[in-house]
Amino acid sequence: MTPRPETTGAGITLSQIEALVAVVDHGSFTAAADVLGISQPSLSRRIHTLETALGTQLFVAAGRTRELTDAGRNTLSAGRRALGEVATIRAMSASTRALTTGTLRIASLPSLVAAVSPDLIGTFHRRHPGVRIDVFGLEEPEDIIDALRTGRADVAITTIERVPSDLQAEPLPSQVMVAVVSEDAAGSGMLRREALAGRTLVTLPRGTSIRALTDSVYRELRTTPARVITTTQRDSLVPLAVASGAITIVPEILASSAPRLGGVVIALPTATERAVGLIHVPAAIQNPALAEFLELAR
Numbered sequence: 001m002t003p004r005p006e007t008t009g010a011g012i013t014l015s016q017i018e019a020l021v022a023v024v025d026h027g028s029f030t031a032a033a034d035v036l037g038i039s040q041p042s043l044s045r046r047i048h049t050l051e052t053a054l055g056t057q058l059f060v061a062a063g064r065t066r067e068l069t070d071a072g073r074n075t076l077s078a079g080r081r082a083l084g085e086v087a088t089i090r091a092m093s094a095s096t097r098a099l100t101t102g103t104l105r106i107a108s109l110p111s112l113v114a115a116v117s118p119d120l121i122g123t124f125h126r127r128h129p130g131v132r133i134d135v136f137g138l139e140e141p142e143d144i145i146d147a148l149r150t151g152r153a154d155v156a157i158t159t160i161e162r163v164p165s166d167l168q169a170e171p172l173p174s175q176v177m178v179a180v181v182s183e184d185a186a187g188s189g190m191l192r193r194e195a196l197a198g199r200t201l202v203t204l205p206r207g208t209s210i211r212a213l214t215d216s217v218y219r220e221l222r223t224t225p226a227r228v229i230t231t232t233q234r235d236s237l238v239p240l241a242v243a244s245g246a247i248t249i250v251p252e253i254l255a256s257s258a259p260r261l262g263g264v265v266i267a268l269p270t271a272t273e274r275a276v277g278l279i280h281v282p283a284a285i286q287n288p289a290l291a292e293f294l295e296l297a298r
Contacts (some may be wrong), residue, residue, distance in 0.1 A: 014086060016050035017079040019043050020058065024068065024076055025152070050075075080151035087287065099128040104289040107144050107153035110137040111210065111234040115253045116172060116276060117157050124293050131289045139232065140207065148281055154290045159209045160277040168282045170297050174273035175251035177213055179266040180258045182242045191266045193221040200246035201225035202237055210234070213272055214249040220270060238263060 022032035023043070033043040051058050058072035068076060087103055104124070108117055113135065121133060136153075138144050147153040148167060163169045179191045181199075196218070204211045218224055229240060238255060241248035242263035251274060255265045278297055280290060 012050060012053050014083065016046045016053070017083055019046035020050060020072075020076060020079055021083060023047065023059075023066075028065070077150060084151040084154075099288055099292060100130040102130075102287070102289045103132045103134065103154075104287070104293055105134045105136075105152065105154045106157065107136055107138050107147045107155075108157040109141070109144070109159065109209075110139065111251065111254065112157045112276060113137050114235075115175070115251060120157075120293070120297055123296055128289070128292065141209070144279070148279060154287055155278050155280045155293060158276065158279055160275050160279065161209070163279060166281070167279050169277050169279050170294055171275070171277040172297060174275050175253065177217075177249055177268060177272040177274060178252050178255050179217075179247055179249050179268060180238050180241050180255050180263045181247045181266060182245050183262050183264055189267060191217075191221075191268050193223055195266075196221060196223050196225070196247065198226045200227040200229060200244055202229045202231065202241040202244065202246045202248040204234065204237070205230055205232060209274055210237075210250060213274060217249055217268055217272060 018036065019032065022036050023029055026032045026035055029040055029043055029047075033040040036043065047058065054071070054075065056071040057069055058075060059066040060069055106117065106121070117135065121135065124131075125133060138147060141158055144153070144156045144158050145164060145167065148156055157172075160169045160171060181195070201214070201218075203214050206212075229244065229246065231237065231240065234250075234254065237248045237250050238258050239261055240246070242258065242261045249268070252265075255263075257263075258265050278294060280294065
């Protein structure tokens with residue numbers, strides 16, 4: 001059994017909490033040190049000093065990596081909340097509405113990082129260049145919800161069909177879904193059942209919103225795919241479908257590359273849209289950067 005560090009009564013500092021969060025979020029001590037702009041030995045000392053102050057071990061060796069102990073996971077959750085509160089206080093006191101400083105952390109589904117966020121983030125940054133913006137993608141809506149609840153993200157760009165009651169949604173323009181096929185497979189300008197017969201479907205795994213909408217189109221046309229090529233890479237859906245003589249159903253903005261690849265965009269028989277928007281945790285005292293970002297989206 002690894003001995004527990006002795007408790008010295010030393011105070012816990014924000015830099016120690018930041019070190020813990022950075023190691024977890026960026027996957028290693030080396031990457032965390034680089035993000036924080038310190039040496040790896042300095043980061044290791046911060047973690048060790050935090051363990052000593054708490055009187056418990058936060059990490060255990062697991063092969064070539066380190067994993068959080070139960071105490072580490074509890075400390076991480078509390079630390080995220082503490083850093084979030086401090087960041088809000090700092091942003092409010094330092095910039096109020098002028099927003100000359102501060103941080104805005106944005107989580108997004110990968111398919112929406114390029115499709116939805118650039119205009120919003122670009123406008124916000126031009127108005128408030130002093131605010132640090134961190135954007136990261138998460139594959140599953142459940143992971144995005146967790147990032148908001150644990151304080152890893154201030155706001156999320158995601159689908160909003162089902163939003164938990166403890167979170168608040170701000171709708172954005174819905175995404176129109178279309179089909180993409182290769183030129184030699186194109187028929188009329190409307191997707192019909194016979195166009196799907198014997199054709200391979202290129203799509204995302206089950207559980208994603210794009211896959212759910214795709215399945216609903218097949219159900220409406222009372223057919224099933226002859227074969228399915230599944231990929232987790234949203235940007236590859238259109239190229240794969242065109243190259244394979246297959247079909248894919250994607251948001252219209254993802255289909256924009258089809259013509260130059262030799263593909264054709266076809267409308268769906270019934271208008272099918274993906275509801276997207278911003279989700280955040282309601283707060284009486286809100287990060288001014290988040291408040292301004294939400295206002296831009298309304």
